[in-house]
Amino acid sequence: MNDPDVTLLGWSDTFADQITPEEAGLVPLRLSEVRRNRVMALTPALDVVEMALSGDMVATDLAVGDFALGDMDAGRLARVLERRSVIRRRAAGATAAAQLIAANIDTLFITTSCNADFNEARLERYVALAIEAETTPVVILTKADKALGTPAEYLARAEAISPRVEAIAINAKDLDDIARLEHWCGTGQTIALVGSSGVGKSTIGKRLSGADLATGDIREDDAKGRHTTTARSMHRMHAGGWLIDTPGMRELALVDTAAGIATLFEDITDLETDCKFSDCKHQTEPGCAVQAAVRAGRLNAERLERWRKLKAEDAANSETIAETRQRGRKFSKTYKSAMKAKRGKRGE
Ligand SMILES: Nc1nc2c(ncn2[C@@H]2O[C@H](COP(=O)(O)OP(=O)(O)OP(=O)(O)O)[C@@H](O)[C@H]2O)c(=O)[nH]1
Ligand SMILES: [Zn+2]
Numbered sequence: 001m002n003d004p005d006v007t008l009l010g011w012s013d014t015f016a017d018q019i020t021p022e023e024a025g026l027v028p029l030r031l032s033e034v035r036r037n038r039v040m041a042l043t044p045a046l047d048v049v050e051m052a053l054s055g056d057m058v059a060t061d062l063a064v065g066d067f068a069l070g071d072m073d074a075g076r077l078a079r080v081l082e083r084r085s086v087i088r089r090r091a092a093g094a095t096a097a098a099q100l101i102a103a104n105i106d107t108l109f110i111t112t113s114c115n116a117d118f119n120e121a122r123l124e125r126y127v128a129l130a131i132e133a134e135t136t137p138v139v140i141l142t143k144a145d146k147a148l149g150t151p152a153e154y155l156a157r158a159e160a161i162s163p164r165v166e167a168i169a170i171n172a173k174d175l176d177d178i179a180r181l182e183h184w185c186g187t188g189q190t191i192a193l194v195g196s197s198g199v200g201k202s203t204i205g206k207r208l209s210g211a212d213l214a215t216g217d218i219r220e221d222d223a224k225g226r227h228t229t230t231a232r233s234m235h236r237m238h239a240g241g242w243l244i245d246t247p248g249m250r251e252l253a254l255v256d257t258a259a260g261i262a263t264l265f266e267d268i269t270d271l272e273t274d275c276k277f278s279d280c281k282h283q284t285e286p287g288c289a290v291q292a293a294v295r296a297g298r299l300n301a302e303r304l305e306r307w308r309k310l311k312a313e314d315a316a317n318s319e320t321i322a323e324t325r326q327r328g329r330k331f332s333k334t335y336k337s338a339m340k341a342k343r344g345k346r347g348e
Contacts, residue, residue, distance in 0.1 A: 005044035026069035063100035085134040111195030114147035132260030142200035145171035172200040187240030211235035
């Protein structure tokens with residue numbers, strides 16, 4: 001398994017260690033597209049192959065970025081390897097179920113601009129999500145060349161979110177600035193870009209990989225300017241790593257991020273343990289250590305409020321999923337036929 005080509009896929013010991021001697025004849029693959037009952041996958045030679053699922057696999061349990069072992073003679077995936085990280089989101093609609101967006105991402109580039117798009121609450125939500133997914137959050141502040149105020153102000157505000165957050169201000173149209181991102185984009189590394197519309201994700205993606213994220217173009221120019229056909233959602237970066245851009249990546253909502261939120265706001269969760277009542281809501285209760293910290297100027301009241309909102313959002317989303325799971329298949333069928341009838345009425 002020391003084939004140097006394998007490392008090009010982003011393969012590392014985490015995955016090599018999972019292979020049993022009986023699996024030595026199988027080929028490491030990386031999923032680049034997941035369909036209903038088959039997948040597209042990248043081989044160590046970076047060819048895209050179509051593979052069937054093995055009997056016990058369910059497409060909804062697979063994600064772009066997953067590593068798998070392929071039985072190439074049978075044209076079938078033999079096994080999906082345990083992931084290093086996974087990003088989930090709440091699917092749209094009333095039947096909200098957690099949907100896998102991408103797996104094995106090392107760094108999440110949380111993108112916002114040095115202008116009115118900058119919003120601590122939104123950044124915190126993405127950082128909590130990155131922590132939950134076990135990826136490293138890096139905040140990219142674009143449009144530094146047109147900053148409303150100075151880029152340094154935005155850098156300070158972004159880094160104040162958590163000691164875990166590294167922030168970098170760039171002009172996404174400047175190649176020297178883009179080069180400062182390559183540290184996270186080398187061989188063996190996988191990244192993804194999240195952030196609001198118009199903040200510069202496509203601009204960054206295009207410069208890092210040559211891929212046109214905005215159009216989902218699958219024809220890319222390699223370093224020598226030749227056209228190469230690659231996968232739709234996995235883009236090889238010039239620095240050697242992979243950029244994953246799945247349709248769901250652009251509109252992530254929180255789901256089951258309780259642990260990520262608790263880690264991001266560990267100052268508050270630490271304080272909480274000193275409240276007199278174990279179910280303290282930190283409002284007007286006597287002996288509330290959180291409110292005491294606010295009064296003493298040790299905790300920012302706005303930050304407390306953002307933590308409250310984030311927790312409420314996570315709880316609401318997670319509840320919907322638990323409920324949906326309980327209702328199971330039967331509900332899903334009823335819902336689908338109801339939606340079909342609704343669409344029929346609207347003439348779609
Ligand atoms: N001056 C300047 N313009 C930028 C910068 N980053 C992006 N832009 C411009 O902002 C516009 C939007 O950038 P996109 O890369 O399309 O933004 P996006 O995040 O991909 O947007 P969606 O595709 O809607 O999600 C484009 O006109 C870019 O050229 C920057 O750092 N400086
Ligand atoms: Zn309290």
